[in-house]
Each structure stands twice: as structure tokens, then as C-alpha cells.
Amino acid sequence: MIVALCGGVGGSKLVVGLYKTLPPDSLTVVVNTADDLKLWGLNISPDLDTVSYTLAGIARRDVGWGIEDDTFHALEMLARFGLPAWFRVGDRDLATDIFRTHELRRGRTLSAITADICSALAVRAHVVPMTDSSVSTRLLVDSQWLNFQDYFVRRRHSDPVDAVQYGGIEHASPAPSVVDSITQAECIVLVNSNPVLSILPILAVPGLREAIAHASCPRVAVSPIVGTDAVTGPAGELMRLLGHPSSATGVAEAYQGLIDGLIIDVQDRIQERAIRDRGLAVLCTDTLMRNEQDRVRLASEAIGFARSLS
Amino acid sequence: MIVALCGGVGGSKLVVGLYKTLPPDSLTVVVNTADDLKLWGLNISPDLDTVSYTLAGIARRDVGWGIEDDTFHALEMLARFGLPAWFRVGDRDLATDIFRTHELRRGRTLSAITADICSALAVRAHVVPMTDSSVSTRLLVDSQWLNFQDYFVRRRHSDPVDAVQYGGIEHASPAPSVVDSITQAECIVLVNSNPVLSILPILAVPGLREAIAHASCPRVAVSPIVGTDAVTGPAGELMRLLGHPSSATGVAEAYQGLIDGLIIDVQDRIQERAIRDRGLAVLCTDTLMRNEQDRVRLASEAIGFARSLS
Numbered sequence: 095m096i097v098a099l100c101g102g103v104g105g106s107k108l109v110v111g112l113y114k115t116l117p118p119d120s121l122t123v124v125v126n127t128a129d130d131l132k133l134w135g136l137n138i139s140p141d142l143d144t145v146s147y148t149l150a151g152i153a154r155r156d157v158g159w160g161i162e163d164d165t166f167h168a169l170e171m172l173a174r175f176g177l178p179a180w181f182r183v184g185d186r187d188l189a190t191d192i193f194r195t196h197e198l199r200r201g202r203t204l205s206a207i208t209a210d211i212c213s214a215l216a217v218r219a220h221v222v223p224m225t226d227s228s229v230s231t232r233l234l235v236d237s238q239w240l241n242f243q244d245y246f247v248r249r250r251h252s253d254p255v256d257a258v259q260y261g262g263i264e265h266a267s268p269a270p271s272v273v274d275s276i277t278q279a280e281c282i283v284l285v286n287s288n289p290v291l292s293i294l295p296i297l298a299v300p301g302l303r304e305a306i307a308h309a310s311c312p313r314v315a316v317s318p319i320v321g322t323d324a325v326t327g328p329a330g331e332l333m334r335l336l337g338h339p340s341s342a343t344g345v346a347e348a349y350q351g352l353i354d355g356l357i358i359d360v361q362d363r364i365q366e367r368a369i370r371d372r373g374l375a376v377l378c379t380d381t382l383m384r385n386e387q388d389r390v391r392l393a394s395e396a397i398g399f400a401r402s403l404s
Numbered sequence: 405m406i407v408a409l410c411g412g413v414g415g416s417k418l419v420v421g422l423y424k425t426l427p428p429d430s431l432t433v434v435v436n437t438a439d440d441l442k443l444w445g446l447n448i449s450p451d452l453d454t455v456s457y458t459l460a461g462i463a464r465r466d467v468g469w470g471i472e473d474d475t476f477h478a479l480e481m482l483a484r485f486g487l488p489a490w491f492r493v494g495d496r497d498l499a500t501d502i503f504r505t506h507e508l509r510r511g512r513t514l515s516a517i518t519a520d521i522c523s524a525l526a527v528r529a530h531v532v533p534m535t536d537s538s539v540s541t542r543l544l545v546d547s548q549w550l551n552f553q554d555y556f557v558r559r560r561h562s563d564p565v566d567a568v569q570y571g572g573i574e575h576a577s578p579a580p581s582v583v584d585s586i587t588q589a590e591c592i593v594l595v596n597s598n599p600v601l602s603i604l605p606i607l608a609v610p611g612l613r614e615a616i617a618h619a620s621c622p623r624v625a626v627s628p629i630v631g632t633d634a635v636t637g638p639a640g641e642l643m644r645l646l647g648h649p650s651s652a653t654g655v656a657e658a659y660q661g662l663i664d665g666l667i668i669d670v671q672d673r674i675q676e677r678a679i680r681d682r683g684l685a686v687l688c689t690d691t692l693m694r695n696e697q698d699r700v701r702l703a704s705e706a707i708g709f710a711r712s713l714s
Binding site for chain 1: 444445446474475477478479480481482484485486487494495496498499500502503505506509520521524525
């Protein structure tokens with residue numbers, strides 16, 4: 095069993111590559127839920143849904159989130175009723191939120207509901223939230239703590255961030271099976287999601303950092319930073335916030351003690367030595383995923399790289 | 405101010421006629437809520453929405469409920485998740501349910517929320533639920549109490565009914581302004597909705613029957629029964645259940661003490677004498693509403709008839 099740690103759109107590209115590379119049922123994806131939000135009375139889990147839709151082959155090809163060919167009729171009507179409509183939920187996507195909210199209110203757990211959603215979408219990977227508890231990433235912008243989606247979607251991650259916190263993380267515990275999956279994994283892949291917004295919240299769930307630090311299998315990460323910035327999104331700036339450079343080397347620092355190997359882009363070959371000096375194996379390859387073929391290739395390389403380290 | 409008592413599709417046709425006949429802001433519609441249901445965790449008020457959509461001019465022209473040109477993408481997805489999909493809620497219509505549910509959970513009343521919905525849809529009539537409390541019509545079918553929508557929509561009102569009850573009605577109180585509207589009305593119109601399923605639940609809210617019985621203004625009803633059956637729906641069978649004949653005369657009996665005049669169809673002219681003998685004024689006219697023109701004509705005749713009784 096391969097375990098991948100993943101956020102939303104960026105990381106799910108590599109996850110779908112892993113899914114297509116591996117035998118069915120042999121991939122567990124532990125997904126960030128610190129971006130989750132409550133809107134219009136509904137429980138929305140953007141990263142979980144992005145991963146599930148992407149694995150199901152129904153994600154929007156243009157933006158990566160939401161469902162292909164979805165309509166936005168409910169959203170238009172919600173706006174007419176004066177509700178906020180900046181978070182773009184399509185009609186089919188909305189049904190997932192209604193289902194999740196309804197089942198949560200019935201007392202079921204997010205992990206059980208996510209398994210149902212994947213089953214309904216014929217996804218055979220095990221998609222698991224990092225926790226069944228509520229965790230909320232908040233960002234300090236101009237002396238004000240913003241909720242994640244407010245910062246990321248409404249303000250288009252354009253504001254300088256002074257601090258990040260994962261609200262509620264101290265009371266969270268890993269979702270059932272997450273620690274066991276890590277303990278029993280053949281290898282662990284920290285995909286190319288934003289370290290600060292996607293991977294570190296997962297690692298901050300009490301017990302998960304330790305489980306990965308003490309895992310006996312090989313653990314590799316794919317650097318989301320190429321050159322001095324992320325392929326998309328604000329990963330670069332947020333790395334600097336943690337005191338790490340915005341570079342593949344900075345990613346190596348951020349994951350210190352948690353990975354055995356780092357996959358970096360060929361453009362960053364010059365950093366290979368510095369990363370090796372930190373005790374990590376390095377694979378230099380083309381990490382940009384322009385299409386399906388790239389995803390599968392990078393996923394195969396990542397698994398081959400990890401296996402070579404065992 | 406004219407007050408109309410109304411259910412869903414059938415009655416809303418006459419209500420829209422009244423709305424177009426009267427000056428804006430001078431129509432109050434007291435709407436049955438005993439058909440309301442909770443589905444997928446959402447609070448659905450079919451009759452309120454049918455009246456609001458019809459007055460807003462956005463109701464489906466083919467069936468009368470829902471919103472014209474709506475899509476059903478969320479419903480298809482809910483079905484994929486294993487949720488019941490026999491109650492057909494379109495995507496735009498779903499937004500109304502999400503808004504209502506969200507506002508109810510915030511502690512607002514159904515009447516306040518309904519006012520917001522009408523305002524958003526630019527409806528200038530006062531559409532008011534009969535009560536802000538929860539009331540549920542149940543029908544005894546084959547020794548089993550069915551919820552209203554289960555009987556009406558899922559089973560297409562095809563089962564013989566042995567009894568009807570309005571669950572929770574004894575704890576309900578009229579929504580704010582309903583009794584005042586009745587007391588201060590220029591006239592009251594019980595529209596051609598199903599007496600047992602739409603009008604009698606309104607009258608069964610403690611205080612409302614008395615308010616209408618003691619109102620000093622003229623009160624008229626439009627018979628939903630033409631010949632021996634309703635134009636649509638199970639009104640005929642349910643009249644017999646109450647011990648009244650399925651006829652205009654039966655309607656006169658059901659509303660005994662609550663109305664001063666009854667509008668019956670020209671086809672039922674033969675019953676005019678029997679109804680007059682019950683102390684009621686009678687207007688014989690064409691009560692079938694095939695189009696907008698019919699609705700406005702019948703509404704004008706109803707108001708003229710009522711005014712003639714003052």
C-alpha cells in the first residue's frame with residue numbers, strides 16, 4: 095500500500111498519476127481538511143472533493159476543482175437571496191455538500207462519508223481526511239486573522255501573510271486508519287501540494303508527524319517549488335514566512351526528519367548537492383505535469399525512487 | 405387588503421389572478437405549510453414556494469411547481485449518493501431550500517424568511533405561512549400513516565385514504581400578522597385549493613377558524629370541485645372521507661359557517677338552489693383556468709362577488 099499526503103488541485107494531479115500507476119485498492123490518500131468551510135449552512139471540504147473528483151475523472155479540466163460541465167444555477171439563486179456567492183460551487187458539486195452535511199448531522203464521521211462519496215463515484219483509492227475533527231487554517235493579513243477561503247478564494251491569495259495557524263489542531267486526532275496506513279505503508283509520498291497550506295496541516299494533527307517520522311518505509315516528497323516559486327499558488331511566499339527559502343532546498347528544510355528523498359525539477363539541479371548534504375536522496379526530473387502522461391510518468395518515477403530507497 | 409387562503413399548484417393560479425387584478429401590496433396570501441417536509445437535511449415548503457414562484461412569474465408552466473427552465477443536476481448527484489430522488493427539486497429551487505434551512509437554523513422564523521424570498525423575487529404580495537410551527541399532514545393508507553409527500557408525490561395520490569390528520573396542529577399558532585390580516589381584510593377568498601389537504605389545515609391552526617368565522621368582511625370560496633371531482637388531484641375522494649359529497653354542495657358543507665358566498669362552475673348550476681338553501685350566496689361562472697386571461701377574469705369576478713356581499 096502506498097500512502098500519499100495531499101492538498102487540493104496541485105497535488106491531486108500527482109495523486110491521479112499514482113492511482114493510474116498502482117493496482118486498484120493499493121493507494122491511500124490522506125487529505126488536508128484545514129481548508130474546509132461552512133457556507134450557507136453546508137459543510138464544504140474542497141480538498142477532499144477535488145481529490146475524489148479528480149480520481150473519478152470528473153473534475154473540471156480547466157481549473158481542477160469542481161465537476162466538469164457543472165452548472166451554477168443554485169449559486170445564482172443563492173446570490174439573489176443575498177447569500178455570498180464568491181465561493182463557486184456548481185450544482186452537482188453542491189449535492190456532495192448536501193450529502194456530507196446531512197450525513198454529518200446524522201452523526202456519521204467525515205471519513206465514513208468520504209468513503210461513501212468515493213464509492214458512489216467508483217473511486218477505488220482510499221481517500222481519507224487527515225482528521226474527523228474540525229481544523230481551520232487562518233492567515234494573519236494586515237493584523238487580521240482571515241479564514242482560509244476568504245484569503246485564498248475571495249482575496250485570491252494576493253495579500254502578504256504575516257502568520258499562519260491551524261485553528262483547533264491541538265484537539266484534533268487522526269482519522270481512523272490513517273496512522274495504521276502510515277505504519278503499514280510500502281512507501282509514503284508527500285505530493286507537490288503547498289507545504290504550508292496543505293501538507294503541514296496534515297503533519298500538525300497530533301500523532302501524524304511522529305507516525306511519519308518513525309515510519310520504517312521510504313518516504314519521499316515532490317517539491318512544489320520550481321526555481322524560486324510554486325508552479326501555481328502562494329507556496330513560495332508562505333515558505334519564506336516559515337523561515338525557509340522559497341526553493342527546493344527550502345522544501346527539504348521544511349520536511350526535515352520526515353522524508354528520505356526529495357524529487358526536484360531539472361531546473362533546480364544546481365541545488366541537488368545542497369539537498370544531499372542534508373542527508374536526503376534526490377531525484378532530478380521534469381516535475382511539471384502538463385497532461386495525463388506527465389502525471390503517470392512522474393508518479394512512476396516517484397514510486398521507483400521511493401522503492402530504490404528501501 | 406384582500407386575504408386569500410391557498411395551497412399549492414391549483415390554488416396559486418387564482419392567486420396570481422388576484423395579484424394581477426389588485427393594486428400591488430394589497431394582497432395577503434396565507435399559505436398551507438402542512439405539506440412541508442424535511443429531505444436531505446433541508447427544510448422544503450412546497451406550497452409556499454409554488455405561490456412565490458407563481459407570483460414572481462418564474463414557476464414551471466407545464467406542471468406549476470418548481471422554476472421554469474430549471475436543471476436537475478444536483479438531484480441526479482444526490483441519487484448517485486443513494487439519497488431519495490423521487491421529490492423533484494431543481495437546482496434553482498434547491499437554492500431556496502438551502503436559504504430557508506440556513507436562515508431557520510440561524511433562529512429566524514419561516515414567515516420572516518418567506519418575506520425575504522418574496523422580496524428577492526420582487527413579489528409584492530404578502531405571502532405568509534399559516535404558522536411558523538411545524539405541522540405535518542399524515543394520511544392513513546392501508547393501516548399505515550404516510551407523510552403527505554410520500555402519499556402525494558411518491559405514490560401519486562393513488563391509494564385509498566382512510567383518515568387524515570394534521571400532526572402537531574394543536575401546538576401551532578398563527579404566524580404573526582395572519583389574524584390581523586383576517587380581522588382587517590376587505591374580503592377573504594378561500595381559493596380553489598384542495599379543501600382537505602390545503603384549506604382545512606390552515607383553518608385547523610388554533611385561532612384561524614375562529615378569526616374567519618367572526619370576520620366582519622365578506623368571505624367567499626371558489627369550489628375546486630366541478631361535477632363530481634376536482635379539476636386535478638384527489639380533492640373529491642378526500643371530501644367523501646369527511647362525510648361530504650364530492651361536489652360544489654359538499655364544498656359548501658365543508659366551509660359551513662366560514663363563508664358568505666360560494667363560486668361554482670357553470671356545469672354545476674343545478675346545485676345553486678341547494679347551496680343557497682344553506683344560506684350562501686352563489687356565483688355561477690366558468691371556474692376552469694386554462695390561461696392567464698381566465699385567472700384574471702375569475703379573480704375579478706371573485707372580488708366583485710365578495711364586494712357585492714358587503
